[in-house]
Amino acid sequence: MILLTRKAEFSASHYYWNDAWPEEENRRVFGKCANKNGHGHNYTLEVTVVGDVDTTSGFVVDLKQLKDIIEREVVSVYDHRHLNKEVPEFATAIPTTENIAIAVWRRLEGKVPGAKLFRVRVYEMPDLFADYYGEP
Amino acid sequence: MRAYFSRRYRISASHRLHTDAFSAEENRLVYGKCNNPHGHGHNYVIEVTLGGQVAPETGMVCNLVDLDACVRREVIERFDHTNLNFDPLFQERVPTTENLCIEVFGLLQAAFHKAEVVRVRIEETSNNSFEYPAGAHR
Numbered sequence: 001m002i003l004l005t006r007k008a009e010f011s012a013s014h015y016y017w018n019d020a021w022p023e024e025e026n027r028r029v030f031g032k033c034a035n036k037n038g039h040g041h042n043y044t045l046e047v048t049v050v051g052d053v054d055t056t057s058g059f060v061v062d063l064k065q066l067k068d069i070i071e072r073e074v075v076s077v078y079d080h081r082h083l084n085k086e087v088p089e090f091a092t093a094i095p096t097t098e099n100i101a102i103a104v105w106r107r108l109e110g111k112v113p114g115a116k117l118f119r120v121r122v123y124e125m126p127d128l129f130a131d132y133y134g135e136p
Numbered sequence: 137m138r139a140y141f142s143r144r145y146r147i148s149a150s151h152r153l154h155t156d157a158f159s160a161e162e163n164r165l166v167y168g169k170c171n172n173p174h175g176h177g178h179n180y181v182i183e184v185t186l187g188g189q190v191a192p193e194t195g196m197v198c199n200l201v202d203l204d205a206c207v208r209r210e211v212i213e214r215f216d217h218t219n220l221n222f223d224p225l226f227q228e229r230v231p232t233t234e235n236l237c238i239e240v241f242g243l244l245q246a247a248f249h250k251a252e253v254v255r256v257r258i259e260e261t262s263n264n265s266f267e268y269p270a271g272a273h274r
Contacts, residue, residue, distance in 0.1 A: 018193055029194060031201065094195030098139040102190065128200065131140040131185075 003118055004060045005048040008070045010079035013040035014095040017084075038082060044123040045074065045104060051115035061115040073107045097124045101132035109134070140254065141197040142185040145207055147216040150177035151231040154221075175219060180233070181259040182211065182240060185272075186251040198251035210243045233260040237268040 015038040016030035026034045033039070047070055051060040081087060083095040089103045101122045109117055123129040152175035153167040163171045170176070184207060188197040215223065220231035225239045241256040257267040 016195070020193065029199065093192075096190075096195035098141060098190045098197055099195045101139060102137055127144040129142050130197075131142070132137070133140075135138040 001050055002053055002060045003048050003050050004063075004066075004115070005046050006063060006066045006070060008045045008047070008067070008075050009042060010045065010075050011040060011042050012078050012081050012083050013038040014083040014090070015039065016094050016096065018094065038084065041124050043078075043100070045070070046119075046121040046123075047104070047108060047117070048119040048121070049112055049115035050118040054114070061112060066112060066115075069108065069111050073111060074104050077107075097122050097128065097130040098132070101130040105132050105134055137190050138187060139190050139197055140185050140187045141200070141203075141251070142183055143200060143203055143207075145182045145184070145212060147180050147182065147212055148177060149180065149215050149218050149220050150175045151220040151226075152176070153230055153232060155230050175221065178260050180236070182207075183255075183257040183259075184240075184244060184253065185255040185257070186248075187254040188251040202250050203248065206244065206248045210247045211240055214243075233258050233264065233266045234268075237266045241268045 015035055016033040017026050017036070018029075021029075047066070049061055049066065053060055077087060083090045083100070087095070087103075089106070090099070093099045093103070101120045104122065105117060105120045108120070117134060120132045121129055151170075152172070153170040154163050158166060184203065186197055186203065190197055215236075220226055220236065223231070226235070229235050237256050237258045240258070241253065244253045244256065255267060255269065255272045257265060259265040
């Protein structure tokens with residue numbers, strides 16, 4: 001078994017807000033992330049797949065194919081968008097780094113032929129990242 | 137859903153690798169230039185990983201403000217700009233980065249209760265890094 005990781009980048013804006021809470025509670029919990037006009041990040045996405053090495057090709061997965069799948073399923077939807085306002089899954093979930101990792105997993109699961117998703121890692125900044133392994 | 141949240145912090149500290157259990161020659165042989173008598177320093181990067189259920193109302197494993205405060209109090213204020221050999225934790229143990237990893241994990245596990253501390257990974261230089269617990273891939 002080999003793990004293989006492909007990186008991608010996207011730039012997007014977001015803010016944190018829970019409609020069920022009064023404004024003061026949103027400000028207390030989310031701080032400046034609750035500024036309603038949003039703010040942005042350069043996100044780095046790392047998608048790790050796991051599988052056996054094909055004896056003929058020597059690949060776990062065709063990297064070009066993986067790159068195209070990530071581009072089609074995630075980057076083309078998230079890049080240069082406002083996550084809260086323009087990406088459907090964040091109409092009901094706050095676009096935190098954790099929730100973005102989970103959403104990316106859902107977008108990619110079952111779409112990569114010949115390999116299984118192992119981990120989705122999303123860096124919001126170089127010093128802050130979330131991992132999701134498909135656990136309930 | 138269970139997810140993992142990691143944050144990186146920086147400290148600068150000095151240390152000297154030396155044990156009284158070895159002779160002077162053995163110390164020199166085992167630790168090389170890390171045994172130089174007056175020590176040396178590193179810019180350490182400490183990566184702390186928390187695991188837990190993502191709370192639907194916040195979208196978070198835990199609020200990073202709480203983690204930052206805990207790491208600042210327990211780790212940064214304790215070790216930053218210090219000589220690790222003088223810390224009580226390293227009176228019986230050599231302040232290798234392996235041991236620093238274990239001690240930082242222990243300090244945070246004892247002090248932080250808002251999510252599970254699952255891993256501490258320390259980069260001593262950009263070429264050397266250490267993780268505890270070993271094998272905690274998540």
